[in-house]
Amino acid sequence: MASTSTWAGLRKNRAFYASIAPFFLVFLAFSIFPVAFSFYLGLSDWDGFSDPSFVGLANYTRALGDPVFQKAIWNTIYLWFWSTLFTVGLALALAVLINEYVLGGRTYFRLVFLLPLLVAPAIAAIILRVFFTSNGGLVNMLVGAVQGQPSYFNWIASETWIKPLVVLLVVWRWTGWHMVIFLAGLQSIPRDIYEAARMEGVSRWAIFSRITLPLLMPSIAFSIVMATLGGLQMFDEPYVLTQGQGGTNDSTTTLGMYLYATAFMQFDFGLGAAVSWYLFAAVVGFTLLSRVVNRRLGIS
Template sequence: MEAAPQPNKRAKRTRLKFHYRTTKELWCLLFIAPQLLLFLLFTIYPIFMSYLYAFFNWNGYGPLNEFVGFDNFKETLLDPIFWNAFRNSLVFMVWLVAIQVPIALLVALLLNASWMRGKIFYRTLIFLPVVTTTAVVGLVMRFLFGAYKGMFNEVLLKIGLIDKPIDWLGSVDTAMLIVILVGIWKSFGMKLIYWLAGIQSLPKDLFEAARIDGASALQLFRYITVPLLIPVGSVILLLSAVNALHVFDLVKAMTDGGPAFKTDMVDVYIYRYAFSGKGEARVGFASAAGVLYGIVVMVISLLMGLLVKLTGGRKSAQH
């Protein structure tokens, strides 16, 4: 009798590898399944439903019966209070980015210097506001800048800079300024970390060679640090702008959009119609406003993303 044929060892190894890879992938899917489920339930599903609600006159309860088409979008576009909130959101974003990003770069350079002592302590101190609850920060700042026995007014009165207390958050001339300054302070530590990561990734031998050739600190910053940080800076600029366009809890806790809608932001505007409880809730109208604002933020993100791609391509071309 002839002996039975031996199985192909290569095919056997292939099957074992396939089985191992499949088992590994299944375990990976099992571990990410809870996160994926939460993402679908609390991110994808609300986004999809907000687009649906925008076409209905709906108060948040009961079935979707009253279809209004694009009426909610038309009403939003014709509402001057919406455009006021939109302008305030842009003002907040522009000032926050224009002040925070360059100052964070200078502080990052200082805290990255070899001669600087206590760098870890200062980095931690600056980063603490980032991990502090924004609503709590807003309430504390509301107390500090309060017109009646506010700590800021008490200090200014004692040193003689003012004659009477100022209602910093109740005046149309100062409310937005205070909100912007608090917003800069609150998220400053995150931009600092971004810049530090970019600075520490720069090639040190390039700086050493320039110092040997006699380059000063200002020349190192102008001709080496800044050009190499342009791609990183573009990403920081994009993240800062997008995050600044969505300010809600800070404004809600500090001013609630007042006085006279001077600090009203689009996120606060949407919340007021959807959840404030002042009269009948208009979830459909609020969803339309959110969709329109989301489209604007997406366009801004795409334009700034194109800037990031262009600056990254220039760097690659230079190398």
């Protein structure tokens, strides 16, 4: 009886189900199937041409034992930490200054600081190379003028300096985006609170630390989460700056670059899928951690 009534309901509402069927078919084809297939590939050895062979957890253990993968983890953490620190810190400082001292033309400042996002990563890397190239770079010209002799230091090939250059590129591209978030948060704070604090003779630093920061914590938390999710999956900036080579001795190879090189250059799709699940676990782990921290801090 239940199955009969179910089929009767389906026939009665077939026009409705037919109208929503394309969405579920697309969702199944481009969301559910790729996830399920990547999980299957993580347990298989497949080069994209021959038949996959089941290897169990061998790809996961092989990734953990690969020195390049271990270095990619460290590089990702390094680039994520410093790029997030400088991007969020600089964006917060700029937002506070603009909100405090710029009375008109704030839309202009938003536009100017968002312009780097419109620049393709490849073009941004070329611009950075103009400054830091070893032969005729503007930075080397400045260093040579200071020390009194020409400088031909290869910043891009340096294991020490290539990471800060990637961080610089990330900060340049994304500071404006985070600044807009902070500006929106600052402008949502009632001005009456500031006026009352000034009438009581509260100092600027006390107003910032005891009023602005606590009320801006939801925006700061959101900004840190977004910067972290982007940092864990960082690919564009180090890839284009090192022209896909990962720097000298893989000094800027991130997890995203390692995954790309493994799957689409070495055609080891099983190992690439295993790395993607490690990356997925890191993103999920941080998301859950951020939710716990936000709840304890009382941030909605």
